[in-house]
Each structure stands twice: as structure tokens, then as C-alpha cells.
Amino acid sequence: MNYLVCVLLIGVGATAVMDLWAIARKRLFGIPSLDYGLVGRWFAYLARGRFRHDAIATTPPIRGERLIGWTLHYLIGIAFATILLGIWGLTWVRHPTIWPALIVGIGTVAAPFLVMQPGMGAGIAASRTPRPAVARLQSLITHGIFGLGLYAAGWMTSFFYTP
Known part of the structure; x- marks a missing residue:
């Protein structure tokens, strides 16, 4: 199995685990998950030269934004898996350990804190949300997951990797 296949399997698998967490979190605690349609809207507006929105939910919708958002969500998961294997290599796939995965997973919270949340109108690290500390904690937990x-x-x- 080559590097690309490993990255795809790990990135898609980790993103799916995060999505299962979002479902469980909603059912157990009533915490809604991120609307990936809004992520797609934000991303689609990047092509139109607009990075920042006052509130992405008030920006006019884009056709296909939900598909764009979900596709982007999984592509970002694959990109983060690329970082993991870029640092620890295929040796990590032969014998995975928890710490490199947690370091990368928790480290990826920088992306929403510094790029997506400000761009979508929530401010740096959700500073413009009604309860920034709660939003930050939820982001950290989700990226830990x-x-x-x-x-x-x-x-x-x-189990499938053969050097």
C-alpha cells in the first residue's frame, strides 16, 4: 500500500470518526453540529474574492454549497492526515501510536480558530460568538476526537499496510 492510499484511508477514517462524534454529541447533549453548507458557502465566496463575512449565515446562499462544504470537510481531513504522515512517515502506519495522532489532531484546531471562524464572521477563536469559551472548548474536543x-x-x- 503506498503513501497516497494510506493518507486517503487515514484522512477519511479520522474525518468519519469526527462526524460520528458530532452525531453522538447532538443526540446525547443536544449540541448541534457545524453546518457544512455554510462552510461551502464561505469557500465558494473565496473564489469571488471575499474572505471575510460579518455572519456567513446572512450571506446569500450558493448553489451546491452543502456538497462543496462536505467535500471540503473530507479533503481537509485528508490534508491533515498528510501532515501526520509527512512528519512521522509510513513507519507510523506500520506501528501507529496515539501521541503523534493527538498532536496533529489537536494542532489542527488552529485552522478553524485562525482561518475559518474569522472568515465566517465568528472572530478569531470564536471571539465574536455569544459564548466564546464554550465554542473554543467544543472545537478543542472535536479536534481531539x-x-x-x-x-x-x-x-x-x-492491518492492510505492506511495506
Whole structure:
């Protein structure tokens, strides 16, 4: 199995774990998940030269924004898996360990804090939301879960990986 296949399996697997967490979080705690249609809207407006919105929900919708958002969500997960394997290499896939996966997973919270939330009108690290500390904690937990997903997907991939 080559590098690209490992990255795809681990990135998609970790993102799916994060999505399962979002479903569980909604059912158990009533916490709504991120609307990936709004992520798609924000991304589609980048092509039109607009990075920042006062509130992305008030920006006019774009055709296909939900598909764009979900596709972007999984592509970002794959990109973050690329970072994991770029640093720790295919050796990590042979014998995955939890710490590299958690370091990358939790480290990826910088993307929403510094890029997506400001661009979508929530401010740096959700500073313009009604409860910034709660939003930040939820982001950290979700990205920690993504890190656990990287580990779980790496562990599953290790069964199929042949050097």
C-alpha cells in the first residue's frame, strides 16, 4: 500500500470518526453540529474574492454549497492526515501510536480558530460568538476526537499496510 492510499484511508477514517462524534454529541447533549453548507458557502465566496463575512449565515446562499462544504470537510481531513504522515512517515502506519495522532489532531484546531471562524464572521477563536469559551472548548474536543480518529484509522490501516 503506498503513501497516497494510506493518507486517503487515514484522512477519511479520522474525518468519519469526527462526524460520528458530532452525531453522538447532538443526540446525547443536544449540541448541534457545524453546518457544512455554510462552510461551502464561505469557500465558494473565496473564489469571488471575499474572505471575510460579518455572519456567513446572512450571506446569500450558493448553489451546491452543502456538497462543496462536505467535500471540503473530507479533503481537509485528508490534508491533515498528510501532515501526520509527512512528519512521522509510513513507519507510523506500520506501528501507529496515539501521541503523534493527538498532536496533529489537536494542532489542527488552529485552522478553524485562525482561518475559518474569522472568515465566517465568528472572530478569531470564536471571539465574536455569544459564548466564546464554550465554542473554543467544543472545537478543542472535536479536534481531539479527530486525533483519536487519526489513531484509529491508522491502526486499521496498519492491518492492510505492506511495506
